[in-house]
Amino acid sequence: MKDVVVIGGGPSGLAAASSIAEKGYKVVILERDDELGGLLQQCIHDGFGTILFDESLSGPEFADRFIEKVMRSDVPIELETYVKSVDKKDDHFELLTVTPEGVHKIKSRSIVYAIGCREKNRFEIKIGGTRPAGVYTAGTVQRLVNLYGVLPGKNPVIVGGGDVGLIVARHLYLEGVDSLFMVYPEDFFSGLPRNAQQCILDFDIPYRNRTTVKRILGDKKVEGVELVEVDEEWEMIPGTEEIYECDSLILSVGLIPYSEKIEDLGAEIDEETKGPVVNEYYGTTVDGVFSVGNLVQIFDYVDDAVKTAYIVAEGVDKFLKGIDVKRKKPIKLVPGDKIDTVTPQRIFYEEGEEVTVFFRPGVEKENAVVCLVNLGNVIKTYRKRYLRPSTLEEIKVPKDLFNGKKEVTIRVR
Amino acid sequence: MRIPQKVKKITDESKYNISFVVEEDIVFLKGKVETYEDWVDIGLKIGGIKGVNGVVNDIVWDERKDKASEDRKKRSKRSKKENLGEYDIVIIGGGIIGCSIARELSKYELDVALAEKEPDVSLGQTRANNGMVHPGIAPSKDTLKRRLNVRGNAMYGELSQELDVPFKRVGSLILITPRTMEKYRKYLPGPLYRFFLKHVLPWFVKRRGEMNGLEGIEILKGEEVFQEESGIVDDVISAVKIPSTGIVDPYEWTIAMYENAKKNDVDFYLNTEVLAFDKERGLIKRVFTDRGVLKCGHVINAAGLYSDVIAEMAGTKEFTIHPRKGVELLFNKRLEDRVHHCLAELKIPSHPTSKGGGINPTVHGNIIWGPTAEEVESKSETSVDKEEIHEIMQKYSTILPQFPESEFIRYFAGVRAASFTEDFIIRPAKKVKNLLHVAAIQSPGLASAPAIAEYSVELLKDMGVDLRRDESFDGERKSMDRVSEMSEDELKRRIEEDPSWGNIVCTCEMVSEAEIVEAIERDAESFDAIKRRTRAGMGECQESYCLLRIAEVISRELDMPLNQVKKEWKESQFFDGIVRGEEP
Numbered sequence A: 001m002k003d004v005v006v007i008g009g010g011p012s013g014l015a016a017a018s019s020i021a022e023k024g025y026k027v028v029i030l031e032r033d034d035e036l037g038g039l040l041q042q043c044i045h046d047g048f049g050t051i052l053f054d055e056s057l058s059g060p061e062f063a064d065r066f067i068e069k070v071m072r073s074d075v076p077i078e079l080e081t082y083v084k085s086v087d088k089k090d091d092h093f094e095l096l097t098v099t100p101e102g103v104h105k106i107k108s109r110s111i112v113y114a115i116g117c118r119e120k121n122r123f124e125i126k127i128g129g130t131r132p133a134g135v136y137t138a139g140t141v142q143r144l145v146n147l148y149g150v151l152p153g154k155n156p157v158i159v160g161g162g163d164v165g166l167i168v169a170r171h172l173y174l175e176g177v178d179s180l181f182m183v184y185p186e187d188f189f190s191g192l193p194r195n196a197q198q199c200i201l202d203f204d205i206p207y208r209n210r211t212t213v214k215r216i217l218g219d220k221k222v223e224g225v226e227l228v229e230v231d232e233e234w235e236m237i238p239g240t241e242e243i244y245e246c247d248s249l250i251l252s253v254g255l256i257p258y259s260e261k262i263e264d265l266g267a268e269i270d271e272e273t274k275g276p277v278v279n280e281y282y283g284t285t286v287d288g289v290f291s292v293g294n295l296v297q298i299f300d301y302v303d304d305a306v307k308t309a310y311i312v313a314e315g316v317d318k319f320l321k322g323i324d325v326k327r328k329k330p331i332k333l334v335p336g337d338k339i340d341t342v343t344p345q346r347i348f349y350e351e352g353e354e355v356t357v358f359f360r361p362g363v364e365k366e367n368a369v370v371c372l373v374n375l376g377n378v379i380k381t382y383r384k385r386y387l388r389p390s391t392l393e394e395i396k397v398p399k400d401l402f403n404g405k406k407e408v409t410i411r412v413r
Numbered sequence B: 001m002r003i004p005q006k007v008k009k010i011t012d013e014s015k016y017n018i019s020f021v022v023e024e025d026i027v028f029l030k031g032k033v034e035t036y037e038d039w040v041d042i043g044l045k046i047g048g049i050k051g052v053n054g055v056v057n058d059i060v061w062d063e064r065k066d067k068a069s070e071d072r073k074k075r076s077k078r079s080k081k082e083n084l085g086e087y088d089i090v091i092i093g094g095g096i097i098g099c100s101i102a103r104e105l106s107k108y109e110l111d112v113a114l115a116e117k118e119p120d121v122s123l124g125q126t127r128a129n130n131g132m133v134h135p136g137i138a139p140s141k142d143t144l145k146r147r148l149n150v151r152g153n154a155m156y157g158e159l160s161q162e163l164d165v166p167f168k169r170v171g172s173l174i175l176i177t178p179r180t181m182e183k184y185r186k187y188l189p190g191p192l193y194r195f196f197l198k199h200v201l202p203w204f205v206k207r208r209g210e211m212n213g214l215e216g217i218e219i220l221k222g223e224e225v226f227q228e229e230s231g232i233v234d235d236v237i238s239a240v241k242i243p244s245t246g247i248v249d250p251y252e253w254t255i256a257m258y259e260n261a262k263k264n265d266v267d268f269y270l271n272t273e274v275l276a277f278d279k280e281r282g283l284i285k286r287v288f289t290d291r292g293v294l295k296c297g298h299v300i301n302a303a304g305l306y307s308d309v310i311a312e313m314a315g316t317k318e319f320t321i322h323p324r325k326g327v328e329l330l331f332n333k334r335l336e337d338r339v340h341h342c343l344a345e346l347k348i349p350s351h352p353t354s355k356g357g358g359i360n361p362t363v364h365g366n367i368i369w370g371p372t373a374e375e376v377e378s379k380s381e382t383s384v385d386k387e388e389i390h391e392i393m394q395k396y397s398t399i400l401p402q403f404p405e406s407e408f409i410r411y412f413a414g415v416r417a418a419s420f421t422e423d424f425i426i427r428p429a430k431k432v433k434n435l436l437h438v439a440a441i442q443s444p445g446l447a448s449a450p451a452i453a454e455y456s457v458e459l460l461k462d463m464g465v466d467l468r469r470d471e472s473f474d475g476e477r478k479s480m481d482r483v484s485e486m487s488e489d490e491l492k493r494r495i496e497e498d499p500s501w502g503n504i505v506c507t508c509e510m511v512s513e514a515e516i517v518e519a520i521e522r523d524a525e526s527f528d529a530i531k532r533r534t535r536a537g538m539g540e541c542q543e544s545y546c547l548l549r550i551a552e553v554i555s556r557e558l559d560m561p562l563n564q565v566k567k568e569w570k571e572s573q574f575f576d577g578i579v580r581g582e583e584p
Ligand SMILES: Cc1cc2nc3c(=O)[nH]c(=O)nc-3n(C[C@H](O)[C@H](O)[C@H](O)COP(=O)(O)OP(=O)(O)OC[C@H]3O[C@@H](n4cnc5c(N)ncnc54)[C@H](O)[C@@H]3O)c2cc1C
Pocket: A039, A042, A043, A045, A046, A047, A048, A049, A125, A139, A142, A159, A160, A161, A162, A163, A164, A165, A167, A184, A185, A186, A190, A191, A211, A212, A213, A252, A253, A254, A255, A298, A299, A300, A301, A302, A303, A390
């Protein structure tokens, strides 16, 4: 019997595994791919680790720090492992895994899901038109270029001006596509300003803001796209359609948590984050099942995703020790005015000093005041110099603030 | 009135100058109209005349150029001279109809060939439909559709055993709600309307089914409806339950027919387009294709949307196909428990062309909503726009208000091969005695397919084909093994023999590398052909995870560079170009 199975060998899974192992528990990591590191293995550009290590590392370099740590510990790592099913028994879980070595049953007292997220595809953002060859997500393109040395096409269009889109654009530009065009629906690139500068502006890669792809053209292979202008609400403006010839379309239109499996186990899912509802120690609504990293919500910085892994180690420890100082009813933390998402969504335990709360603003605002509100009363405020939807914010909330409350709302004033 | 008078009445009423000829109950139309809609409209009106056996609509509409003759010239240039072989029967078209006929004919001592222009079978209408094996309640009494649908449905059970393809008789519910006869509400004042919908209309529907030859139809009222299907809209008044309705995966079924026919010595020529015929004394002697020449005794026209083109090519123009597009929305498997039957809301009067459609379960657990019905000019118009997605969401969410309609994972469209008479056209060609049309097979073509194959063979017999049973015929076919369906012990055993059974390349659908390799061994050469055989790439992430992993297996197994791996056709290679500085 294991104490903890960590599913997913990306940065947050690795960090969770080693921190839990340090506390003396029997841990195993299961990873579906044939290497550890998750998404980071595809991101060979710099920019990772600025918060955690105060250095700018490439994706694989960043991942390596965590991989090495796990390697040095005695945590077994099972690669190419597909978790076929998870059964909840009275006091443990039974996992059935499939690998090229065989079929195995693993028993464990708890599970940490760290399976991350996946990229949104063309169907999820309802791009119209035909369904030919030549439409890829940014992650596929990164893998294609890095691992196989093959380009997706000679003149791609990229949709999405977030960090991923920007970085893929520069990558393709440097790797030798003939031409490249980027469109995105915001007023300005939603990625970090430095990424916009270094990836697009410095190379004079053509782009258009407030624009999206309405339809894909071409029966067998992408022959072009129909671009359309959009308004502030991202609604298409009729009459502004324009055909642009290209041979491939690359989508970098956001990520969503891989929450299917955990929902199947019975965990409650947050409509806004699309990830599981978690408490301050990243426990889900199913006892003994935890969730960290991008599965909880999409973090802008991998550094923040890793933070959740350190916190979960405490939660798993409490759970395994059977420390039961839980509140009878968890306190709800909910997004209010001008806030899109909040995690954790529940405050479970009474002890502890403070809770790290992440929230994503719904507006762009300078010198904003973020308020915690209970029954209409402001119970605490935080000042933020600059809020914008593309940047996830963090605040520390003293634990005793929650005493005697049922629900606390976070809103922007 | 006889047919010509009736046609004249319609053309006289039209605002256009339309001339016509009637020959052997086939109406030939000529003239000019302004819009495509008018072209369809007039064709449908003439096709609706009782006794008309076909409408050849040569009316031109403003924007249409005379592309047909242009194409014809180009076509004959592409034909190749080499001799491919001599056959008793050549089937044109590898959809569910062509493949079902091929398998049926393989039971006899005949040399049979099938020519399909696409690189795989089932790439026409057969690929994009609802997968519903209709019971046969909808078609009217005197149609071929009715007879073949009811019979075809009954044949599915046994065939699915032989072919090892899942088929489920889930039953259907025809729902009667306050919206069912909204138009006539004014004639049924007060409580009369509800009374009629609860106690009279279901009985009519049941009666119609029984007259069409269906058995076991039940009428459900109030609570009984929710017991069958709990998510249905609260205000449903009654429902008619038809137990024989089934569901099947249409391409899996067609691929099974193909594999079994092939095993019984039918020669399949894929990537082979029929371009012209060589006739002697009114009989087709040779079929010209872009790959070579097939000598033939008899020819079967099962070319779906292009069956009118084939008829014309053979010099026996008897009908025109007007393509009708249908869009489908496919939902996440996780919603499987929300729908157990094929569901449709009865609407009277039914929309003239968009009749049918509804919410169906599929054999793999995805729920499917659709289709729409839109007359389109091009036979290959399968694009889907946002408005169409919203149209479906709106139309069907009235039946299942709680269903999370935004959780679809994909949308697609198919084009129906509709004739103006709106019935199947299955008969020897009027002017070519050794050509059998099995044409204009629109819905319920899938449901009728086994019976259509059987009936086609009867007709061939009447046309003089000598049918002797082939004693060596083996109708059994084994489906591919699927890791997702294996027991733990079975899977253990497999992995011991070959570790690639334990390498899961598509995690949404749980498909192993071994299955990809087997699909390739079963003739799949492209990503989509593998997808149809294994379901890899069909899940929630829509290929994002498995695309490159599978492309890598294809590249290895077929010994081709990664950037030559194709999605479906030779023109649809995925990737293009090599990273700067690397060797090509
Ligand atoms: C490949 C990769 C590289 C990364 N690089 C770094 C890094 O350098 N440093 C780091 O700390 N972290 C990095 N991360 C983590 C990453 O920054 C966050 O996960 C991230 O901010 C989310 O990606 P994004 O910016 O593209 O998506 P989002 O911020 O969600 O942006 C998506 C963009 O898609 C567009 N879009 C969305 N919907 C539509 C629509 N309907 N039509 C048209 N366009 C639409 C918009 O432009 C929007 O801005 C990386 C992650 C990956 C997978």
